Amino acid sequence: MTQDELIAHYPRLYHMAHDGAWDAIRDHGLKSASTLLDDYGIKDPQRHTLGSCRRPESVPLKAEGLPFAVLRDQKPMRDDVLANCLQDGLTPQQWYELLNSRTFFWLSRERIWRLLGARAYRNVTQTVLTLDTASLIAKHGPRIWLSPLNSGSTLFKAQPRGLETFKRISDFPFAARAKTRTPANNVVELVVDHSVPDVADFVLAVHAVRDDKILEEIWKAPHAVASDTP
Secondary structure: HHHHHHHHHHEEEEEEEEEEOHHHHHHHHHOHHHHHHOOOOOOOOHHHHHHOOOOOOOOOOOOOOOOOEOOOOOOOHHHHHHHHEEEOOOOHHHHHHHHHHHEEEEEOOOHHHHHHHOOOOOOOEEEEEEHHHHHHHHHHHHHHHEEEOOOOOOOOOOHHHHHHEEEEEOOHHHHHHHOOOHHHHHHOOOEEOOOOOOHHEEEEEEEHHHHEEEEEEEEEEOOOOOOOOO
């Protein structure tokens, strides 16, 4: 897959953050879980619990001089199911550490709305970012990986996953997969190594969303268009 093909099929990216997160994301960037643990000075044994194991609930983080942050829960994961679908000799701990080292984006509205409507989140207001794919790739292309599945879920017939799950854009078999899959089920996740400190440069709009409703437009870029919504 080429970068131009990725942009043509998925011109927008989406990220779900906790309610009220936009100011901190705008000022400090979008950070992976492991980067947040570093920044907030979380040490073992709590560091191991939060960064190397399944998080059954979201965890608030506070530190002097830093904005309020939240480590997202990993409710859709089940350790026993994960262990059975992992390949290449990986352990659940290694998979959690891999996921926590990256920042995640959805590539379709269908996927972000599916997440917003999930039982764990549907009654809680979320902050949803809509981003321009082209500008993010132009700046961070070498650090980007693509996934053909929801790597943070083992629900609904968990698919095998391992060292080859995440592929660079040029290595992703988009054309072959497109023969039997819709775009929403072809490239499922776009992830960036570590963090995206300048993520605000690529955000087109920010909305407060609960369940299946957009509650408020929090911010919109001057060059955004009317369709730049979740």
